[in-house]
Amino acid sequence: MKLTPRSLRSRITVAVALLVTVVVALAGLVIVARIDHRDRTDVDRQLAARATKVHQDAGKLLDQGDHTGTGKEAGGDDYGGLLAGSQSLVRLFSDGQVVAQRGETPPTRLPLPTGDGYATVQTDGQTWRSLTEPLGTQGDRLEVLQDLDPIERRLADNTVIVAAVTLFAALTTAVGVWLITRIVLQPLQRLRTGALAISAGTTGPLPAATRPQEVADLSHALNTMLDQLRTSMEATRRFTADAGHELRTPLTSLGMTIETLQRNPDLPAPQRSRALDAMRTEHGRITALLTGLQTLARGDAHALPERTPVHLGELLDEAVAHASRRHPAVTYHLAAATPATVLGWPAGLRLAVDNLLDNAALHGRPDGTVDIHLTHATGSDTVRITIGDDGPGIPPDQRHAMKERFTRGTRTRAPGSGLGLALVEQQAHLHQGSLHLGQSPAGGLKAQLTLPGADEPGPGGQVHS
Structure with a gap:
């Protein structure tokens, strides 16, 4: 079964709807990607700013040691309160061991960083963005982390919005194009109706269209073709009528002479000669008539070479x-x-x-x-x-x-x-x-x-x- 629409109206509607769907979807995805990129860049910028702040207070954090809770009540320091509820985490390492930790502690222990710089960490269904930097000259290291779940949810929500907008744009475009093409294709419908009337026996021209230009050109070309066909048909009819009318007499005379010769095989030579001369004359008249009628028919049909x-x-x-x-x-x-x-x-x-x-x-x-x-x-x-x-x-x-x-x-x-x-x-x-x-x-x-x-x-x- 062919899925291609048969009517021109349906094909235009499907084609435009598909084009709008692709354009809106691509534009929406580009916008979503740009927003997601901006959010992730902001996270990296925040991590860098937070790392700079922690560098200044690294000594105090090391002196206070590790605190597994959050907030001043749990940790007894400013960082516990500042990072509470922010889905952020700060960790200090010394000799491969966590010596201080502040912020939102995930249910599952995060792996130790393998190198300095930015990294994305997956743990227990959560995605964290990490920035690791060296701390001092004793081999200590600092890691600041930010939970990316809000950004992931925003990305998913924006994708759903783009899909909904794309679907709405496709449906709206399909309905609009379907209605508009009904108006645009009305001249073609009139041409079709006129063509059906001609096939039913009407000899009048097709309706003349002025807009759009392509339909107007088609209407003019079809009417020109119909004029030529009508002229050719009229020339053929006239040739047939003229030939039938003018050839009847010489053909009848020729037939009578032939019948006379057949019935009188012993016809005297002078009479036979006159009969043959009469037949030759009628033959020449028939030939001249056909030649002249054929030439007139060609001229009537405008079957002419280039000037x-x-x-x-x-x-x-x-x-x-x-x-x-x-x-x-x-x-x-x-x-x-x-x-x-x-x-x-x-x-x-x-x-x-x-x-x-x-x-x-x-x-x-x-x-x-x-x-x-x-x-x-x-x-x-x-x-x-x-x-x-x-x-x-x-x-x-x-x-x-x-x-x-x-x-x-x-x-x-x-x-x-x-x-x-x-x-x-x-x-x-x-x-x-x-x-x-x-x-x-x-x-x-x-x-x-x-x-x-x-x-x-x-x-x-x-x-x-």
């Missing part, structure tokens, strides 16, 4: 060269422009430019011309890519709707999925830019992609925006 400097001049040169090979009948005219750099994703920008070039070729005049301009005015913080064709264009009242997914113009007869401008619009937003649709000088559609510019990379390839 890097992108040289738009080089990107446009390469994109126009590839577009010319895809649409050899169309003339692409890329006007010279000043170098321009943006921070973004090369694949996403290339996708946007390719869609605009293909859109201009498919919806412009057959064998028409597409004009491409890259402008970056000196001192300006924006870069504009403008692509115009000479086709029928888009009426002003339809231009905004044309940026929605699966929307096709009423004037066009070219094949397409209706995702091209939607992909460009998404990339514009992901790059903190915009897409504007207007009329070109040739009367067709003019698509202008505006992006925030960046400074040219300096030494080491770093870009400062």
